Amino acid sequence: MAMALQSPLQLDSLSNGIAGIGLNTPRPAVQASPKFSTGIRVAIKRWERKEVKENSLPVVKKLHVKVGDTVKVISGHDKGKIGAVTQVYTHNSKVMVKDVNLKTKHVKGKAEGESGQIVQVEAPVHSSNVMLYSKTAKVASRVGHKTLEDGSRARYLLKTGEVIDSAEEWKKVHKKKGEEKKE
Template sequence: MTDILHMQVNFADKPCLIMKLKRWERKECKPNSLPVLHKLHVKVGDTVKLISGKEKGKIGEITRLFRHNSTVIVKDINLKTKHMKSREQGEPGQIVKVEAPIHSSNVMLYSKEQKVASRVGHKILEDGTRVRYLLKTGEVIDSAENWKKVIKDRNNDKKSD
């Protein structure tokens, strides 16, 4: 009975079965083999400024989030070259530019109107909705108009593909 009480579950011992990751990318997992997902201070569609790294100071929009390792993909930033082999005989190979992920701690929310990067805060409005806002400017990020615009843009991108 006492052996059961002192038994600990070590997350590193259980590799994630759902996510196909390389050995050095493996993250800790819950007992049900799902990866531990981290909360991020940014969302898809947010305008961010890079605060460190090779492309420090550049501004872009977040297109994808990876919550298991806290990375984000910013549109047209951190481009890497990928050499693609030819699929069929006679077809030439090609070099493609691909957006690589950036750790979420290296990006900061950015206000287009005030042209300033700021940390994010949370507050509850009079109507009871919980929103994110920029601490420096007080500008509310999570408004209904912004979300409608992001969803509309996403649908347009899917139709064009």
Template sequence: MATIMALQSSMAGLSISNSISNSFFGLRLSPFLPSSPSSIKILDKPCAIVMKLKRWERKECKPNSLPVLHKMHVKVGDTVKIIAGREKGKVGEITQIFRHNSTVIVKDMNLKTKHMKSREQGEPGQIVKIEAAIHSSNVMLYSKEQQVASRVGHKILEDGTRVRYLIKTGEVIDSAENWKKVIKERTKAKE
């Protein structure tokens, strides 16, 4: 109510030229008073924000406008075999995952050509090969020792840790030694 009164007083103070004096600009606003306080509706749910994306680019969102993150059977550092698409049958390591649309980037696989503009004047443009994303359903965990791709299973060890393992071979993927190996390889690659 106070905001309506403030708006009315600010609108009344506006000076308008004589050419448009017959319009509504110089007139005071009539106050809007609801008949009862129960007629005012307060929304409990916030409105969903829809991003200006193409229909095929839209991300599924929760009520708080954050994207829905999907559970995935692979993690960064896993060795996988590509089971569908142009790169079918090739083996590589996962370097990045995107949980909002269930895609992964496999090292040196699914290379796409990107044409880059020059950043500075006089510098030529470039044609660069970049790794494009692959849907997680098109990759399968791979055992290097037995050279076989397998689905993933989950089990709890004696010490209470929950680990992933390959169903065909029984090989545990999430052991502490594997993670230490992956971290060492990442630090070597950065140096």
């Protein structure tokens, strides 16, 4: 009795052999992935895959801005706004700028009988959308690096030549951070 093939699916099922086990085709090797339990769990979204080194540590990107810098937003719906950097996220190259990129968040009431609220929350901005800003010259500029007379390296604004990283400014920013953490 001759059997007529009606679709490529039937042809494939015939070549699979007995009970779906392939006789002619080699099966791909299945590699078991090692499971590490470090106790640290980071929840990232499916589309936010982080770049990692060979040892599975994330690649940290060096940014042109630091906490305490005054920046100007150069693109987006907040274009032209000026603010201070309050937080830096190196793993995804984003920065938090004070009073920039405000989002509306609806918060439920926690206690029974308490009404909900609508709160304005700052959201991070990508670091490529901000430029360092000089308050004295009132101009945004790219950043350069140079070695000072005492041998230390510092960042400076290319348009004005103004040095951004000074020891006094660094101490002020970190002193404020310490006071905020104590409270």
